[in-house]
Amino acid sequence: MKVIADTGFIVALGSDNDVHHRWATEVAKQVTEPALSCEAVLAETAFQLKSVGYVLALLDRGVLQVAFDFPANLKQLRGLAEKYEDRNPDLADLCLIRMSELYPSHTVLTVDESNFRVYRRNKREVIPILSPRGASGIRD
Numbered sequence: 001m002k003v004i005a006d007t008g009f010i011v012a013l014g015s016d017n018d019v020h021h022r023w024a025t026e027v028a029k030q031v032t033e034p035a036l037s038c039e040a041v042l043a044e045t046a047f048q049l050k051s052v053g054y055v056l057a058l059l060d061r062g063v064l065q066v067a068f069d070f071p072a073n074l075k076q077l078r079g080l081a082e083k084y085e086d087r088n089p090d091l092a093d094l095c096l097i098r099m100s101e102l103y104p105s106h107t108v109l110t111v112d113e114s115n116f117r118v119y120r121r122n123k124r125e126v127i128p129i130l131s132p133r134g135a136s137g138i139r140d
Helices: 007-014 021-028 041-048 052-058 071-083 091-102
Strands: 003-005 033-039 065-067 107-111
Touching: 003 091, 007 021, 007 041, 021 065, 041 052, 041 065, 041 091, 065 071, 071 091
Parallel strands: 003 033, 003 107, 033 065
Antiparallel strands: none
């Protein structure tokens, strides 16, 4: 399975105490190549887990791969920020929406289902997500 990793997924994977830890662990076993992510997600993850070392270890081991060029996508990020201004999106979410456009065959792994059910890639396409809500996740 090809995936884009959101903060909540990585945090759940790294914390035995997280309510979604078991789900994240099971999903991680199905991932066939490095999970793509962005610096904004990695910074949020390091902050939430209070562990830069954990994030760097995932990158070193090839579990995660930074696959987003922020400066090259600034115009698109501004457009997404304007479109979703009423939802007050964080920078990581905007980057993941854009990454979903750049990597259309990848599924976004997130525990933030409510926002990712509203967000659209390429203006009106549903973003495929996998979240802990369904028994085996939810994918559109």
